[in-house]
Amino acid sequence: MVGRVFSHRAFQPTIAAGLMVFALFAMPSIFDATWIFNFTQMAIYSMVAASVGMLYGRVGLVSLGQVAPYGIGAWVTIRLAFATDIPYPILLAIGGGVAAIIGLLIGLPALRVSGLYLALVTLMLAVGVEVILFRLKFANGGPGFNGLALTMSDRAPVPRPAFAEGDIAYFRFVVIVACVIFMLAVAFLASKPGRAWASVHQSEPSALASGISVTRYKLMAFGLAAFMAGVAGGLYGAHVQWSIGVDQFNRQAALFLIAVVLMGGIGSLWGALLAAFFATILLPFLTQNVIGHQFWNDFALTIFGIGLMINLIQTTRAMDKKGLLE
Amino acid sequence: MIEITDLSVQFGGVRSLDEVTLTFPGGNCGLIGPNGAGKTTLFNVMSGFVTPVAGRIRIDDVDLLDIADYRRARWGVRRTFQTVQTIESLTVYENVRTVHEHAAEGSRAERQDSVDDVLAFVGLSDVRDKVVRTLSQRDRRFIEVARAIVGEPKVVLLDEPAAGLPEEETDHLAQIIRSVPERTGATVILVDHDMSLVQACCDWTAVLDFGRLVAAGPTADVLHDERVLAAYVGDEEA
Numbered sequence: 001m002v003g004r005v006f007s008h009r010a011f012q013p014t015i016a017a018g019l020m021v022f023a024l025f026a027m028p029s030i031f032d033a034t035w036i037f038n039f040t041q042m043a044i045y046s047m048v049a050a051s052v053g054m055l056y057g058r059v060g061l062v063s064l065g066q067v068a069p070y071g072i073g074a075w076v077t078i079r080l081a082f083a084t085d086i087p088y089p090i091l092l093a094i095g096g097g098v099a100a101i102i103g104l105l106i107g108l109p110a111l112r113v114s115g116l117y118l119a120l121v122t123l124m125l126a127v128g129v130e131v132i133l134f135r136l137k138f139a140n141g142g143p144g145f146n147g148l149a150l151t152m153s154d155r156a157p158v159p160r161p162a163f164a165e166g167d168i169a170y171f172r173f174v175v176i177v178a179c180v181i182f183m184l185a186v187a188f189l190a191s192k193p194g195r196a197w198a199s200v201h202q203s204e205p206s207a208l209a210s211g212i213s214v215t216r217y218k219l220m221a222f223g224l225a226a227f228m229a230g231v232a233g234g235l236y237g238a239h240v241q242w243s244i245g246v247d248q249f250n251r252q253a254a255l256f257l258i259a260v261v262l263m264g265g266i267g268s269l270w271g272a273l274l275a276a277f278f279a280t281i282l283l284p285f286l287t288q289n290v291i292g293h294q295f296w297n298d299f300a301l302t303i304f305g306i307g308l309m310i311n312l313i314q315t316t317r318a319m320d321k322k323g324l325l326e
Numbered sequence: 327m328i329e330i331t332d333l334s335v336q337f338g339g340v341r342s343l344d345e346v347t348l349t350f351p352g353g354n355c356g357l358i359g360p361n362g363a364g365k366t367t368l369f370n371v372m373s374g375f376v377t378p379v380a381g382r383i384r385i386d387d388v389d390l391l392d393i394a395d396y397r398r399a400r401w402g403v404r405r406t407f408q409t410v411q412t413i414e415s416l417t418v419y420e421n422v423r424t425v426h427e428h429a430a431e432g433s434r435a436e437r438q439d440s441v442d443d444v445l446a447f448v449g450l451s452d453v454r455d456k457v458v459r460t461l462s463q464r465d466r467r468f469i470e471v472a473r474a475i476v477g478e479p480k481v482v483l484l485d486e487p488a489a490g491l492p493e494e495e496t497d498h499l500a501q502i503i504r505s506v507p508e509r510t511g512a513t514v515i516l517v518d519h520d521m522s523l524v525q526a527c528c529d530w531t532a533v534l535d536f537g538r539l540v541a542a543g544p545t546a547d548v549l550h551d552e553r554v555l556a557a558y559v560g561d562e563e564a
């Protein structure tokens with residue numbers, strides 16, 4: 001059974017295992033600290049990208065709102081990391097769990113609308129969450145509900161797990177969590193929910209006629225996707241540690257996210273790694289060394305355009321295959 | 327036995343079903359009529375996709391219209407679609423299994439057995455583990471039939487299952503359809519424009535035209551009924 005789950009078409013297990021071993025044991029000795037920091041970010045981002053890619057590629061739900069559970073997972077985990085001694089893996093599960101609840105709320109409109117309207121509604125909900133996070137701010141070692149320090153000298157870094165204080169150890173921790181999250185996604189995709197999603201994606205009438213509760217499975221998809229993004233958020237706080245703002249979770253980040261996900265490809269979970277590579281390694285590298293920071297905004301916008309064009313071409317091809325263009 | 331009473335469906339200005347009262351006796355039943363007669367609409371009402379403005383449908387003394395759409399399959403109403411709706415990204419086995427695991431009871435082992443049985447029954451065992459995307463339109467038609475009859479359906483609605491099939495395949499399909507009631511105990515309603523298929527499969531047939539019931543009874547009688555001929559001739563002239 002386990003063998004079957006991991007040999008799902010979405011994710012070739014041997015390549016995945018090889019990649020994980022490479023990341024855990026080879027990368028820390030190949031790359032310097034700056035690169036390891038960037039690759040940590042890539043591993044975190046790949047989970048968010050996978051959540052978007054899964055929703056769109058597997059269920060056909062276009063969500064521009066996945067930055068919301070990402071941000072909420074970050075907020076909850078950071079706050080609890082300062083306030084409690086709860087072991088980190090459990091903290092992440094709590095952050096993911098709270099994010100999943102928000103994800104279900106974001107999913108509710110999906111039961112009524114789809115396509116462009118769903119994209120707009122989820123984007124608006126994400127903007128709402130952005131505003132709330134901007135008001136709350138992220139805890140930095142202070143007292144009270146928000147956990148905000150009153151003076152600069154009272155500020156503290158987001159604590160990391162005791163077993164992963166250093167950057168390399170934390171990188172390894174993030175890689176392992178990312179692997180677990182990817183395996184979770186594959187386990188869902190390769191079993192009953194995954195088949196139900198494929199059915200909903202193909203045709204909702206056909207899914208209903210097969211006895212599938214379209215409502216329930218759409219919500220389940222949003223819940224799982226939000227959990228994935230929430231756990232990623234939980235890892236993000238302790239990755240950056242200092243002065244965390246909303247820029248990872250705001251509307252620009254939301255558009256950028258869907259664009260790189262489309263560029264990476266939504267056909268398989270590998271696309272999420274590619275998307276994360278674009279977003280956290282390649283594009284920052286290009287801005288630093290080729291394009292220059294002052295052009296970052298134009299550049300991001302161009303990327304968004306390219307992502308949309310790729311999507312358009314893919315959709316047209318798919319429609320053509322189904323004979324919908326005649 | 328499927329009892330339909332005073333069933334009416336309205337789409338804007340179009341009355342797609344107009345006070346249809348009709349009882350399908352069981353076994354293999356044909357449902358024929360010219361384009362736009364309301365055949366698919368009747369199936370859509372039975373699947374819960376379309377809400378009628380009036381009327382009711384009783385099957386085994388249960389009011390079908392009281393059951394939520396996705397629960398109807400679980401209750402026993404299954405169907406195929408006029409344009410095939412197989413799940414392209416899954417294998418043939420997974421396509422049928424998806425219906426089984428949502429619409430039928432049973433343990434994992436029973437599930438596998440009955441899915442494999444159905445695949446053998448419709449002649450798809452050879453392509454069991456092929457992804458549907460890679461298969462022919464012909465295979466998709468048979469996959470749809472397998473999806474509609476797996477488990478323990480009470481009613482199997484087949485919406486033009488032979489459309490686009492070459493003749494020898496239609497014969498194979500006719501054989502399958504003929505043995506569905508015996509195999510599953512279900513009542514089959516077959517919609518098709520191929521009269522020889524309807525004749526080959528169905529002892530009993532109902533005819534719709536412009537949303538109204540024109541005739542119903544033993545297939546041979548119905549096909550020679552003047553009103554039925556008139557409906558079809560009228561259609562050709564239009």
Ligand SMILES: Nc1ncnc2c1ncn2[C@@H]1O[C@H](COP(=O)(O)OP(=O)(O)OP(=O)(O)O)[C@@H](O)[C@H]1O
Binds near residue numbers: 368
């Ligand atoms: N969803 C809908 N919205 C508006 N009109 C509809 C809808 N579904 C069916 N109709 C209309 O209802 C009438 C009956 O259509 P239906 O699809 O039931 O015919 P049919 O007997 O299945 O025909 P065919 O043999 O061409 O499949 C047609 O006039 C059709 O245009």
Ligand SMILES: [Mg+2]
Binds near residue numbers: 367408
């Ligand atoms: Mg029709």
